[in-house]
Amino acid sequence: MIFYDCSTAPNPRRARMFIAEKGLNIETRDISMIKGEQHSESFLAVNPRATIPVLITEEGSALTENLAIATYLEAKHPKPPLMGTTPDEKARIMMWTAIAESQGGAPIAEAFRNAHPAMKGRALPGPLNLEQIPALAERGLKRVDAFFTMLETRLNESPYLASEQFSLADLTAFVFTDFARVIKQRIPEGNSATQAWYDAIKARPSASL
Ligand SMILES: N[C@@H](CCC(=O)N[C@@H](CS)C(=O)NCC(=O)O)C(=O)O
Numbered sequence: 001m002i003f004y005d006c007s008t009a010p011n012p013r014r015a016r017m018f019i020a021e022k023g024l025n026i027e028t029r030d031i032s033m034i035k036g037e038q039h040s041e042s043f044l045a046v047n048p049r050a051t052i053p054v055l056i057t058e059e060g061s062a063l064t065e066n067l068a069i070a071t072y073l074e075a076k077h078p079k080p081p082l083m084g085t086t087p088d089e090k091a092r093i094m095m096w097t098a099i100a101e102s103q104g105g106a107p108i109a110e111a112f113r114n115a116h117p118a119m120k121g122r123a124l125p126g127p128l129n130l131e132q133i134p135a136l137a138e139r140g141l142k143r144v145d146a147f148f149t150m151l152e153t154r155l156n157e158s159p160y161l162a163s164e165q166f167s168l169a170d171l172t173a174f175v176f177t178d179f180a181r182v183i184k185q186r187i188p189e190g191n192s193a194t195q196a197w198y199d200a201i202k203a204r205p206s207a208s209l
Contacts, residue, residue, distance in 0.1 A: 005028050005031070008032075017171050021171070022080070022082070096161040104177065109125075111137050148191060151191070152193055155197045159197070
């Protein structure tokens with residue numbers, strides 16, 4: 001297998017953490033987004049949609065989405081389980097992973113990519129060069145606030161997002177919570193359930209990679 005990673009971006013970090021949690025050692029190639037290597041001819045031959053991460057499977061497929069990478073690795077290496085073992089738990093983990101992506105990752109990206117000078121003309125990932133829309137950055141910030149409130153409510157009910165166990169859903173929400181620093185957002189003071197959850201995940205060896 002070959003793993004295409006990028007040390008500065010959140011979505012590759014999700015896959016990197018998942019691989020580490022599984023205890024796998026996969027040949028890794030770093031794609032520098034700072035140098036624009038995702039648009040190089042050689043990388044576009046791997047992923048024409050110009051996004052990272054990518055996992056080339058043992059069978060030769062190029063998986064270009066975290067959900068696909070996690071599904072594949074979980075099926076090949078079920079232990080430790082990160083995507084649940086019972087039908088109910090598997091479904092809850094997918095639900096909370098989708099919530100973390102759509103209500104956490106998406107608004108953070110919206111706020112970052114529509115405001116940061118480094119993202120001028122690059123308001124969305126992928127091959128299209130799109131201009132920033134400042135109103136989307138503002139809206140993104142409001143949605144990030146709502147994300148932190150939602151996390152705190154949920155983590156007051158449960159130690160981890162989907163169940164009693166750490167899972168793909170926590171890993172996903174953790175990476176996006178951490179990445180919120182690029183829009184100068186942090187876990188709000190007083191959100192103690194979220195802070196305890198965050199600190200517990202940060203202490204895992206996979207979080208330091
Ligand atoms: N839905 C994809 C998202 C992949 C993605 O958007 N990756 C970003 C880095 S976090 C990227 O490749 N950006 C390239 C760019 O901004 O040009 C996944 O789950 O992996």
